[in-house]
Amino acid sequence: MPVSDFELVQAWRQVLTLCRLEAGQTVTLLTSLGSNEQTLRCAVLAVREKGAIANRLDLQPTNGALSFSRDPLAFVGTTPLTNNRAAVEMLKASDLVLDLMTLLFSAEQHEILAAGGRILLAVEPPEVLVRMTPTMEDRERVLAASKKLQAAKVMRVTSAAGTDASFALGDYPMLEEYGFVDAPGRWDHWPSGFLATWSNEGSAEGKIVLAPGDILLPQKSYVAAPITCHLEKGFVRAIEGGYEADHLRDYMESFNDPEVYAVSHIGWGMQDRAHWSVMGFYDREASIGMDSRACSGNFLWSTGPNNEAGGTRDTACHIDIPMRGCTVTLDDVPVVKDGRLVENT
Numbered sequence: 467m468p469v470s471d472f473e474l475v476q477a478w479r480q481v482l483t484l485c486r487l488e489a490g491q492t493v494t495l496l497t498s499l500g501s502n503e504q505t506l507r508c509a510v511l512a513v514r515e516k517g518a519i520a521n522r523l524d525l526q527p528t529n530g531a532l533s534f535s536r537d538p539l540a541f542v543g544t545t546p547l548t549n550n551r552a553a554v555e556m557l558k559a560s561d562l563v564l565d566l567m568t569l570l571f572s573a574e575q576h577e578i579l580a581a582g583g584r585i586l587l588a589v590e591p592p593e594v595l596v597r598m599t600p601t602m603e604d605r606e607r608v609l610a611a612s613k614k615l616q617a618a619k620v621m622r623v624t625s626a627a628g629t630d631a632s633f634a635l636g637d638y639p640m641l642e643e644y645g646f647v648d649a650p651g652r653w654d655h656w657p658s659g660f661l662a663t664w665s666n667e668g669s670a671e672g673k674i675v676l677a678p679g680d681i682l683l684p685q686k687s688y689v690a691a692p693i694t695c696h697l698e699k700g701f702v703r704a705i706e707g708g709y710e711a712d713h714l715r716d717y718m719e720s721f722n723d724p725e726v727y728a729v730s731h732i733g734w735g736m737q738d739r740a741h742w743s744v745m746g747f748y749d750r751e752a753s754i755g756m757d758s759r760a761c762s763g764n765f766l767w768s769t770g771p772n773n774e775a776g777g778t779r780d781t782a783c784h785i786d787i788p789m790r791g792c793t794v795t796l797d798d799v800p801v802v803k804d805g806r807l808v809e810n811t
C-alpha cells in the first residue's frame with residue numbers, strides 16, 4: 467500500500483534535519499513532468515515547518531523522444547537546465563535544492579555544487595523513500611568504508627560465475643551516498659547507502675560474468691543467462707551471451723558513442739534496508755531501482771560517463787550493474803565476501 471502524507475512528512479522532517487536546514491534559508495524544489503506530487507507536497511510542508519522558504523522551479527522535460535525509457539537515468543548528461551541560465555541561477559542562489567526531476571551526470575549540477583550549493587536527489591516512490599529514510603548510522607557506515615577505499619590502490623572483484631577483474635584507484639574522488647546533504651558543495655541521493663569511486667583511466671582489466679539474478683539498470687531486468695563483459699584498458703571491449711547480451715548491446719550501440727563502453731563508477735552496497743527482490747515487484751518505469759544499487763553486499767559497477775568525478779566523459783548512456791555473490795577486495799583485503807558485507811566495512 468502507499469504511505470500516508472503523515473509518514474512522508476515525518477521522513478522529510480528527518481532528512482531536512484540531517485541536512486541542517488535552518489529557518490530563513492531558501493529551498494528550491496526542482497520538478498518536471500513525472501515528479502511525484504505526494505513527494506513534492508510533503509517536502510513543502512516539512513520545509514515550511516522548518517521556517518525555511520519553499521520555492522518550486524518546474525521545468526519542461528527534455529530528451530523524451532530520444533530516450534528508450536522514461537526512467538530519468540536512461541538518458542543522462544543534458545537536462546532541462548542545459549542552456550537555461552535563469553533556472554541555473556535560481557538554483558545557485560538557493561541554500562538547498564531538492565531535485566525531484568534528476569540532474570545526475572549534468573554539467574549544471576557541477577556548476578551549482580561548485581558555487582557551494584547542496585543538491586539532494588529524491589525521485590523514488592514515496593514508500594521507498596520512507597522505508598529508507600536516511601540516518602546518521604548510514605553516514606557513519608559509508609564514511610568508515612570510504613576511508614578504506616581512499617587508502618586503496620587496487621580494487622579486485624571475483625565471483626564463482628567467473629568474474630575476475632581489477633581496477634587501479636586513486637585518481638578520482640569517492641562517491642559517498644548516504645542520503646542527505648550536510649555540507650555545502652555536496653550532492654547525495656535519498657534513498658541510497660553505497661560507496662563507489664571511478665577506476666583510474668584505462669586501468670579496468672579482466673572479465674565480469676553476469677550470473678542469473680544480477681541486474682541491469684535502467685533495463686530493470688534480472689539477468690536470466692550469463693553475460694560476459696571483457697574489460698581491457700578501461701573499456702568493455704566485448705559483451706558475449708544470449709539475447710540479453712544482444713539487448714544490452716543494441717541499447718548501447720544506439721547512442722553511436724564509443725564512450726558508452728567506458729567503465730564508470732565501481733563500488734558496493736551497504737544499505738540493509740534495501741532489498742534485492744524489490745525490483746521484481748515494481749513496473750519497470752515506476753522506480754529507478756535504488757534498492758538494487760544500494761542493497762548490502764552487492765558489487766555495483768557501471769559504464770559510461772565520468773563527469774560526476776571531474777572526468778571528461780559525458781556520454782548519455784549510463785548502465786548500472788549491481789551483482790550478487792561477488793568478493794570485492796581492496797589491496798587484497800575483502801570488503802565484500804561472496805555477496806556479503808565484511809563486518810565493520
Ligand SMILES: O=c1ccc(O)c[nH]1
Nearest residue numbers: 643655658759768786
Ligand atoms: O545514486 C545514484 C544513482 C545512479 C548512479 O549511477 C549513481 N548514483
